[in-house]
Amino acid sequence: MAFTFENPNIFANYPLDRASHLRTDAIGLDRMAGDANAFVIPFWKLKPLALRGPHGKEAGFLAPGLAEAQQTPGSPRIFLGLDKKQRPYFAIDISAAGDPENKGPLAGMGAFEDLRVLAMQIPADDVAILGTARSLLDWHENHMFCAKCGQGTAALDGGFRRVCGDCNTEHFPRVNPVSIMLATSGDKCLVGRGKQFPPGMFSALAGFIEPGETIEEAVARELYEEAGVKVKSVTYYSCQPWPWPSQLMMGCFAEAESEDIKVDENELAEARWVDRATMKAVIAGKGPEGFWIPPKLAIAHMLIKAWTEQG
Numbered sequence: 001m002a003f004t005f006e007n008p009n010i011f012a013n014y015p016l017d018r019a020s021h022l023r024t025d026a027i028g029l030d031r032m033a034g035d036a037n038a039f040v041i042p043f044w045k046l047k048p049l050a051l052r053g054p055h056g057k058e059a060g061f062l063a064p065g066l067a068e069a070q071q072t073p074g075s076p077r078i079f080l081g082l083d084k085k086q087r088p089y090f091a092i093d094i095s096a097a098g099d100p101e102n103k104g105p106l107a108g109m110g111a112f113e114d115l116r117v118l119a120m121q122i123p124a125d126d127v128a129i130l131g132t133a134r135s136l137l138d139w140h141e142n143h144m145f146c147a148k149c150g151q152g153t154a155a156l157d158g159g160f161r162r163v164c165g166d167c168n169t170e171h172f173p174r175v176n177p178v179s180i181m182l183a184t185s186g187d188k189c190l191v192g193r194g195k196q197f198p199p200g201m202f203s204a205l206a207g208f209i210e211p212g213e214t215i216e217e218a219v220a221r222e223l224y225e226e227a228g229v230k231v232k233s234v235t236y237y238s239c240q241p242w243p244w245p246s247q248l249m250m251g252c253f254a255e256a257e258s259e260d261i262k263v264d265e266n267e268l269a270e271a272r273w274v275d276r277a278t279m280k281a282v283i284a285g286k287g288p289e290g291f292w293i294p295p296k297l298a299i300a301h302m303l304i305k306a307w308t309e310q311g
């Protein structure tokens with residue numbers, strides 16, 4: 001099968017060289033982090049700094065020496081890689097700072113913003129870097145202790161490994177695979193409303209892939225469990241890294257055997273078939289009153305959009 005890096009999704013297309021061979025050189029990383037050409041992006045409570053630039057918001061890639069004084073004690077400095085000019089990028093956590101937008105060295109520079117909102121306002125390349133940083137910072141925050149023996153762990157390798165100080169077990173950042181699928185039947189596609197969704201929002205169905213499952217099996221199982229829909233075939237579309245906290249959303253189309261629906265009320269409030277003309281109108285922002293889908297930030301939007309373009 002052909003392989004391509006082309007990917008339509010926000011958070012995909014990581015622009016840096018991850019340079020993983022440099023991660024084990026702690027002294028080299030220290031030297032790079034102090035290099036005048038390096039960039040350091042601070043996160044506060046998992047929100048990246050957004051600067052007020054001359055043309056609007058910008059990702060808060062700072063020169064070294066500005067944010068480090070507020071770094072949370074014991075938190076790692078994440079090495080994110082090198083850009084095309086070989087400039088290193090790092091992320092640090094400054095959550096222990098009380099009010100960094102208004103006090104201390106970053107006061108007045110900008111705001112710490114929810115990445116879901118900021119992602120729609122800054123260049124896609126920067127979004128991919130911030131998403132990776134957010135996933136890793138979240139992982140460190142939640143893996144301070146060894147899953148095997150319960151003792152403390154310490155970060156190594158530029159933030160891409162933790163090791164238990166007691167039993168020496170190694171822990172690596174996790175990526176959790178999720179299948180997300182648009183079932184289709186001729187000129188209709190199936191969308192559902194999760195019980196926790198805002199009123200009127202419908203999306204592609206989705207679920208975690210379980211141990212021992214293929215992507216296709218998870219697609220078929222989720223559609224049957226949540227909506228009672230049996231599928232004939234599954235086609236892979238594209239995937240999206242999703243940093244809440246660290247999912248890989250694997251988008252697929254699934255051809256349904258029939259349009260019969262039997263909703264699992266524990267999972268969904270409602271599921272319905274929607275025709276292509278209506279979905280085209282929804283994508284164009286001219287859909288029916290009280291019916292909407294996730295923004296293009298989400299692979300669900302891109303799946304639905306790609307399907308409307310097929311016919």
Ligand SMILES: [Zn+2]
Binds near residue numbers: 146166
């Ligand atoms: Zn341990």
